[in-house]
Structures are given as C-alpha cells and as structure tokens.
Amino acid sequence: MEQATNGKMTKLLNKPLRVFTIYALLVLGASIPVYYLILDGVWIHELDKHNRMIKRKIEGKFAEITVNDTLLQQTLHLWNGVGAGTDLQSVSDGILRKDSVYTVTRINHFHAKEREERFRGLSAYFLINGKPYRLTVETNVEETDEAIADIAFVTVIFFVILVLGFILLNKKIATKLWQPFYTTLNQIKGFDLSSQQEITFEKTNIIEFEELNQTLQKLIEKNISSYQEQKEFTENASHELQTPLAIIQSKLDLLLQSEYLTSQESEIIEATHKALARASRINKNLLLLSKIENQQFIDTKTINFSQLINDSLDFLSEHIEWKNITVEQQIEQDVMIEGNKFLLEVMVNNLLLNAIRHNIENGKIKVAFSKSHFVISNTGNSRSLNHNNLFKRFSSTSTETPSSGLGLAIVKQICNRYHWQIQYHFDQSQSLHGFLVNF
Amino acid sequence: MKILIIEDEPELAQSIAEYLKSENYLCEFAVTFSEALEKVTTYEYNCILLDLMLPGGDGMKILEELKKQDKQDGVIIISAKNALEDKIKGLHLGADDYLAKPFHLSELAARIYSVIRRRQFTNANVIQQNELQIDLLAKTVLIHDKPVILTKKEYDLLLYFIGNKNRVISKNALAEHLSGDFADMLDNYDFVYAHIKNLKKKLTEAGCDNYLKTVYGTGYKWEND
Missing domain, CATH: 3.40.50.2300 (Response regulator)
Incomplete structure (x- = not known):
C-alpha cells in the first residue's frame, strides 16, 4: 500500500487507536481511587465485624466465669501489658457508653521495621461484676499508600495488556475488515477514462463498502458514457460540418468563375478560400482525433520506419528547400516499428511540418532516429514553448502562424495509443526546439 | 458526356x-x-x-x-x-x-x-491540343512532336489544367492538389507559384502557346477554345 505522502497524514485506523488508548488510560486511571475506596471500605467493614466478634467472645466469656475484682485487676494489668491488640480497662467515670469505631495510625513496635501502621479499632463498653469496663480491639489494616500502589501496579499491567490488544486487533481489522475498501481504492487508482474499461467491484457484505462500490460504479458508468457521448459528439459534429463546408467551397469555386469579378472581389474570395481551408483542416483533424480516441485504425503492421521518415522528408523537400533549411540526418536504416501506417505517417508529417513551419530562414532541422527513440528538432524562436499546454488542443494556435492547433494533440494521441513517451525540450544556446519520442 | x-x-x-x-x-x-x-x-x-x-x-x-x-x-x-x-x-x-x-x-x-x-478505349491515352500532345500511359509531353521533360508535379499540374479548361482555379485548390492535406498548414502558397512558373517556362520555351494565364489575385486559368 502506498503510504500517505504528507507526513502529517495518518491512516484512518490509527486515529481511533490513539483515542481509544487515551480513553483507556483515563478510565483505568480513574478506577484506581475507586478501587481503593471500595477495597478499603470492604476491609474496614470486615475488620469491624471481626473486632465486634472478639468483643462478643470476651464479653460472653466474662459473663460465664466468676472472678473476684482483685484477680480481675491483676489479670487485666498483665493482659493489657502484653498488648495483644485488645485492651480492657475499667471506666473511671462509671458511665457505660455506646460502642464506637475508629482508625488510628501509629508506630508498630512489633514490626521488624518499626514503621507507621494503620489500625482499625473498636471501643466497646460492658459490665463485669456490675462495673462498667471499656474494651478496645485494634486490628492492623493495610496502609493507604501501599494499597494504592498495589492497585496502580495491577492497573498498569492491565492497561498495557489492553493497548497491546488494541494494536493487534487494529492490525487484524485493518487487513481484514478494511480489505474491500483497499481493493476498491486500488481499482479506482488504476482507472483510465480514455480506455473505456469499466470497473467491476468485488461484492462485500459490509453495507458501507457495498454502498461505496455501488456509488462509484454509477459514477464511473456515468463518466464513461458522458465521455463516450462527448467523443461521439465530436465525431458527429465534424461529419455534419463536412457537407456545409463542401457547399461553401463549391459556391466559392463557382463564384470564382464569374467574368465580372473585380480584383478586390477576387481578393475577398481568395481570403475566404484560405479561411475555409483552415476550417476544413480543423474539422478533419478533430475527426481524426476522435477516430484515434475511438480506437479506430486498428490494423497494425510492421513498418519500415526509416523508409517512412525518408519518404516524408522527400515529400516535404520542396518546402524545406523553400526556406533554405539544412536537414541533418542520423537515421538508422531499416528500423521496423509495429503500428498503423497511416497514423505513423501522420505523426512524422505533423512533427516535420511543424519543424518547417516554425523554422527560420536558413535554419536547421535535425532528424535522429534509432530503435529506441526518434527526435526531430528545429531552429526557431528563441523562447521555449510552454510545456504545460503544448500538447493540448487549440493551445498553440497563434495569429502569426495559423494552423489547426491540433497537430501536436494528434501526435500526442498517437503516442498514447502505442504507449510511447513524447517530450519537448529546448536548447537555449542553439534556439533548438526538439521533440523526442521514446518507443 | x-x-x-x-x-x-x-x-x-x-x-x-x-x-x-x-x-x-x-x-x-x-x-x-x-x-x-x-x-x-x-x-x-x-x-x-x-x-x-x-x-x-x-x-x-x-x-x-x-x-x-x-x-x-x-x-x-x-x-x-x-x-x-x-x-x-x-x-x-x-x-x-x-x-x-x-x-x-x-x-x-x-x-x-x-x-x-x-x-474510353479509343485514342484515350493521348490528349491532343493543338501543338501540345500528352501521352497518359507513357506520361510524356510532346510539343510540336518534341518531348518536353516535366517534373512529376509539373505534369500533375498540366493535367489538372487540361481537366479544368477555361476555368479559374484558385491557388488554394492547386496547393491542396500538390500537397494534399498539408496545404493549409503551409504558411504561403509560393511553392505553387514556383511550380507554375517552371511549367510555363518549359512549355513556352518548347514553342507552346501561352495557354496558362494568371488571374490577378485569385489563381490561374488554362485558356483554349
């Protein structure tokens, strides 16, 4: 697949990939505190349940046993000194309060590293021997930063998995899902209106692509038919024009026979004759162009191109001599070319005629020819011709040298027909205009 | 006819x-x-x-x-x-x-x-006009029974004039006759004039009457009664 030429351009599929990745990042990022809050809530809830269970156990056991206050005081003192997460004290003010929960962070002396730890606590009040006691139960909870770090770590792993998945899936989708699209694209790229070859698109089961294909198909058919119509129009119009042109010409020829013509009238007739000849020529050339475009002149033969050029030079020799033009020839003998004889003659004659017409007095024409190429160059105007519209119809018509304006368009069309390349080049130092045809 | x-x-x-x-x-x-x-x-x-x-x-x-x-x-x-x-x-x-x-x-x-x-099969191959005799088969021209050497284009022109006796022929028509489709692509019709001048000269030098007349501004005419 041809890469986009502009550096800023990206493939369609990479666009959503980037957006999806950013979205996934945002969602997963936001999920970290949410996960933490939920996890912490569940933790605390469970620890509270756990602490209450311990409290109920202790309360239950004290209700079953009977112990005197002195022993109780001693045992509690000892137990509380051990610091096993529970602490039972008599309430000094003698008020029996409601149970409450709390969270506290403090140094845990029993941990190897002696660091701050978070604890969830329960303070509960109950009566032992009729006196109120307060029980505090504390259980270690995971610290906030540790919990967040853990969740974040897992989230990042999932994010990476997600992105890798996106890329892989994207590639798969690109090659599989978008395949009909790329097939269509390649088909349109190869479409050439002048070849009149219709495109048949592959059937796809994706609505959008099928619609695209159908729309393109319609568009192409319409294009082809309007191109065809236009070509037929040119051919028909030229045909239709031949008869009125013939009538005008015949009437002028008759008028010329009048015995009473003044010299002024004769000159008018002569001028009209010239203009009419030009109109006929344009018409004939348009007809020729549309015939070439319409793929007529199909019979091809192996033609001795060297001979053809020599004949053409012979035929035009008087016009070459008239302008006192020197012809330099570098013609390889007996080079054979496949083509339609008439078209090849038209091509060579048009190029040679141009070389004569646009030449200067005492100028020069160079004809070089080999198996691979063919060059006709001539001295002339010191300005280069316009490369852009040189081969376009009616682009070169000027008032100085009236012509049909179709000569080069015909040459180009003939070259296109046989897939030859034609180039114009201009040599400033010698004012040499050259036309190169590569076979 | x-x-x-x-x-x-x-x-x-x-x-x-x-x-x-x-x-x-x-x-x-x-x-x-x-x-x-x-x-x-x-x-x-x-x-x-x-x-x-x-x-x-x-x-x-x-x-x-x-x-x-x-x-x-x-x-x-x-x-x-x-x-x-x-x-x-x-x-x-x-x-x-x-x-x-x-x-x-x-x-x-x-x-x-x-x-x-x-x-026409009888005498068709020879055109006789006073002192001028054209043999269509041999493509030769005789004046007072003496051959005149013409180029191919001059010979073509001569036949063209004979086929259009007493009528004015425009330079344009002659140019088209001589150079086919190229005529109007050429900037001027001077080459027509050159051929005609040569033809005229050869014919008169051989003793032929001047039948070929220039009609001012328009063209030429072969006059013969």
Missing part, C-alpha cells in the same frame, strides 16, 4: 452541375438511394459521382449493383466520411476514385476528366 450526380444535398449537386456544364458534360441528378439505383441500372453514364450516405440506403450497394451488372460506368465516390476503410472497400468494389468532402470543384473536374479518359 453524361454524368450522374448521386447526392442528397441539392446545393452541392447544383454547384457541381453548374461547374461541369461548361465542359459539355450533361448532368443528371439522383437524390435518394432508390432513384439512384433505378438510374444506374436503366441508363449508362460516363461518370457517376456517388455519395455514400444516401436517404434510403448505403451507396456501397449501388457499387455492388454496378459490379453485378458488369456496368462500365466510371465511378467517383464523394463522401463526408473520409474513412480509409470506405475508400479501400469502394475501390475494391470497382470505384475509380475517392474524394473526401469538402473538395474543390476543380479537383473534382480533374478527376472526372481522368476517369473518363481511362474508361
């Missing part, structure tokens, strides 16, 4: 007839296919001018019919189509010549003259 003009465009047919009248040609007309077919089968003509696109049928069919009946009429196809295939097919079916529209009447007259000459 009888000529049949098969052409559905009345103005063009009229012009042709008008131009040919002075040469003692008798022109008849056929406008439709059936009319043309009826005339060619019923009568004989020295030359038939045949337009291929006729109301009611294809002009080629008339050629086929002529061939089938073994008719000896000369035929010149005058067609707006200028298609190579038509030309080949027409000539193959026995037509003598093919002329694409638009054409100069002088060109048509020269071709009719040539076709009729070829179709």
Whole structure:
C-alpha cells in the first residue's frame, strides 16, 4: 500500500487507536481511587465485624466465669501489658457508653521495621461484676499508600495488556475488515477514462463498502458514457460540418468563375478560400482525433520506419528547400516499428511540418532516429514553448502562424495509443526546439 | 458526356452541375438511394459521382449493383466520411476514385476528366491540343512532336489544367492538389507559384502557346477554345 505522502497524514485506523488508548488510560486511571475506596471500605467493614466478634467472645466469656475484682485487676494489668491488640480497662467515670469505631495510625513496635501502621479499632463498653469496663480491639489494616500502589501496579499491567490488544486487533481489522475498501481504492487508482474499461467491484457484505462500490460504479458508468457521448459528439459534429463546408467551397469555386469579378472581389474570395481551408483542416483533424480516441485504425503492421521518415522528408523537400533549411540526418536504416501506417505517417508529417513551419530562414532541422527513440528538432524562436499546454488542443494556435492547433494533440494521441513517451525540450544556446519520442 | 450526380444535398449537386456544364458534360441528378439505383441500372453514364450516405440506403450497394451488372460506368465516390476503410472497400468494389468532402470543384473536374479518359478505349491515352500532345500511359509531353521533360508535379499540374479548361482555379485548390492535406498548414502558397512558373517556362520555351494565364489575385486559368 502506498503510504500517505504528507507526513502529517495518518491512516484512518490509527486515529481511533490513539483515542481509544487515551480513553483507556483515563478510565483505568480513574478506577484506581475507586478501587481503593471500595477495597478499603470492604476491609474496614470486615475488620469491624471481626473486632465486634472478639468483643462478643470476651464479653460472653466474662459473663460465664466468676472472678473476684482483685484477680480481675491483676489479670487485666498483665493482659493489657502484653498488648495483644485488645485492651480492657475499667471506666473511671462509671458511665457505660455506646460502642464506637475508629482508625488510628501509629508506630508498630512489633514490626521488624518499626514503621507507621494503620489500625482499625473498636471501643466497646460492658459490665463485669456490675462495673462498667471499656474494651478496645485494634486490628492492623493495610496502609493507604501501599494499597494504592498495589492497585496502580495491577492497573498498569492491565492497561498495557489492553493497548497491546488494541494494536493487534487494529492490525487484524485493518487487513481484514478494511480489505474491500483497499481493493476498491486500488481499482479506482488504476482507472483510465480514455480506455473505456469499466470497473467491476468485488461484492462485500459490509453495507458501507457495498454502498461505496455501488456509488462509484454509477459514477464511473456515468463518466464513461458522458465521455463516450462527448467523443461521439465530436465525431458527429465534424461529419455534419463536412457537407456545409463542401457547399461553401463549391459556391466559392463557382463564384470564382464569374467574368465580372473585380480584383478586390477576387481578393475577398481568395481570403475566404484560405479561411475555409483552415476550417476544413480543423474539422478533419478533430475527426481524426476522435477516430484515434475511438480506437479506430486498428490494423497494425510492421513498418519500415526509416523508409517512412525518408519518404516524408522527400515529400516535404520542396518546402524545406523553400526556406533554405539544412536537414541533418542520423537515421538508422531499416528500423521496423509495429503500428498503423497511416497514423505513423501522420505523426512524422505533423512533427516535420511543424519543424518547417516554425523554422527560420536558413535554419536547421535535425532528424535522429534509432530503435529506441526518434527526435526531430528545429531552429526557431528563441523562447521555449510552454510545456504545460503544448500538447493540448487549440493551445498553440497563434495569429502569426495559423494552423489547426491540433497537430501536436494528434501526435500526442498517437503516442498514447502505442504507449510511447513524447517530450519537448529546448536548447537555449542553439534556439533548438526538439521533440523526442521514446518507443 | 453524361454524368450522374448521386447526392442528397441539392446545393452541392447544383454547384457541381453548374461547374461541369461548361465542359459539355450533361448532368443528371439522383437524390435518394432508390432513384439512384433505378438510374444506374436503366441508363449508362460516363461518370457517376456517388455519395455514400444516401436517404434510403448505403451507396456501397449501388457499387455492388454496378459490379453485378458488369456496368462500365466510371465511378467517383464523394463522401463526408473520409474513412480509409470506405475508400479501400469502394475501390475494391470497382470505384475509380475517392474524394473526401469538402473538395474543390476543380479537383473534382480533374478527376472526372481522368476517369473518363481511362474508361474510353479509343485514342484515350493521348490528349491532343493543338501543338501540345500528352501521352497518359507513357506520361510524356510532346510539343510540336518534341518531348518536353516535366517534373512529376509539373505534369500533375498540366493535367489538372487540361481537366479544368477555361476555368479559374484558385491557388488554394492547386496547393491542396500538390500537397494534399498539408496545404493549409503551409504558411504561403509560393511553392505553387514556383511550380507554375517552371511549367510555363518549359512549355513556352518548347514553342507552346501561352495557354496558362494568371488571374490577378485569385489563381490561374488554362485558356483554349
């Protein structure tokens, strides 16, 4: 697949990939505190349940046993000194309060590293021997930063998995899902209106692509038919024009026979004759162009191109001599070319005629020819011709040298027909205009 | 001399007839296919001018019919189509010549003259005009029985003038005759003048009367009564 030429351009599929990745990042990022809050809530809830269970156990056991206050005081003192997460004290003010929960962070002396730890606590009040006691139960909870770090770590792993998945899936989708699209694209790229070859698109089961294909198909058919119509129009119009042109010409020829013509009238007739000849020529050339475009002149033969050029030079020799033009020839003998004889003659004659017409007095024409190429160059105007519209119809018509304006368009069309390349080049130092045809 | 003009465009047919009248040609007309077919089968003509696109049928069919009946009429196809295939097919079916529209009447007259000459078997190969004698087969020109060497183009021009006696021929028509399709691509018609000057010089030097007259501003005329 041809890469986009502009550096800023990206493939369609990479666009959503980037957006999806950013979205996934945002969602997963936001999920970290949410996960933490939920996890912490569940933790605390469970620890509270756990602490209450311990409290109920202790309360239950004290209700079953009977112990005197002195022993109780001693045992509690000892137990509380051990610091096993529970602490039972008599309430000094003698008020029996409601149970409450709390969270506290403090140094845990029993941990190897002696660091701050978070604890969830329960303070509960109950009566032992009729006196109120307060029980505090504390259980270690995971610290906030540790919990967040853990969740974040897992989230990042999932994010990476997600992105890798996106890329892989994207590639798969690109090659599989978008395949009909790329097939269509390649088909349109190869479409050439002048070849009149219709495109048949592959059937796809994706609505959008099928619609695209159908729309393109319609568009192409319409294009082809309007191109065809236009070509037929040119051919028909030229045909239709031949008869009125013939009538005008015949009437002028008759008028010329009048015995009473003044010299002024004769000159008018002569001028009209010239203009009419030009109109006929344009018409004939348009007809020729549309015939070439319409793929007529199909019979091809192996033609001795060297001979053809020599004949053409012979035929035009008087016009070459008239302008006192020197012809330099570098013609390889007996080079054979496949083509339609008439078209090849038209091509060579048009190029040679141009070389004569646009030449200067005492100028020069160079004809070089080999198996691979063919060059006709001539001295002339010191300005280069316009490369852009040189081969376009009616682009070169000027008032100085009236012509049909179709000569080069015909040459180009003939070259296109046989897939030859034609180039114009201009040599400033010698004012040499050259036309190169590569076979 | 009888000529049949098969052409559905009345103005063009009229012009042709008008131009040919002075040469003692008798022109008849056929406008439709059936009319043309009826005339060619019923009568004989020295030359038939045949337009291929006729109301009611294809002009080629008339050629086929002529061939089938073994008719000896000369035929010149005058067609707006200028298609190579038509030309080949027409000539193959026995037509003598093919002329694409638009054409100069002088060109048509020269071709009719040539076709009729070829179709006549007695003395047809030699044109005699006073001291001038042209042998069409040998392509030689004699003046007072002495040969005059002409180039191919000069010889062509001479025949063209003989085929258009006493009529003004425009430089344009001569240029087209000499260089075919290229004529109007050439910037001037001076080369026509050069050929004519040479022809004139050769003929007069050999003792020929000056039949070839320049008509100021327009062209040339071969005068001979």
